[in-house]
Amino acid sequence: MTKTEKVIERVKQKDFKGALSIVVKFRLGFTQEEKRSLAIANDVFNGHSSFYEQLGIDVEHEIEQSVAILNKKYAKV
Numbered sequence: 001m002t003k004t005e006k007v008i009e010r011v012k013q014k015d016f017k018g019a020l021s022i023v024v025k026f027r028l029g030f031t032q033e034e035k036r037s038l039a040i041a042n043d044v045f046n047g048h049s050s051f052y053e054q055l056g057i058d059v060e061h062e063i064e065q066s067v068a069i070l071n072k073k074y075a076k077v
Contacts, residue, residue, distance in 0.1 A: 004074075011074040016067050017045040023070065034069050041066035 001009075003022050010019040020042040023030075030038065040052055040062040049059045 007070075008074045011070050016041075016063075016070060019070055019074070020045060020066060029073070030069070037062050037065040038069065 003026075007019045007022050010016070010022070020038060024038050024042045040057065040059070043049075044052060044059045044063060052059050052062070
């Protein structure tokens with residue numbers, strides 16, 4: 001099973017944390033802004049939300065943004 005297939009499976013199962021842990025390592029297929037949101041959401045899921053909150057970043061918005069990106073790219077495959 002390829003990494004993309006694993007991401008598709010996890011998105012369909014609504015396992016966004018698992019999907020992000022794979023997608024954040026992808027080099028192609030995302031804009032810089034999308035990569036930033038995915039990286040922040042992945043860090044938040046891994047317990048680093050307070051760091052981003054101290055920087056003034058709305059972590060809930062970044063998570064919502066990342067879920068939307070994952071759904072857009074992988075849910076309809």
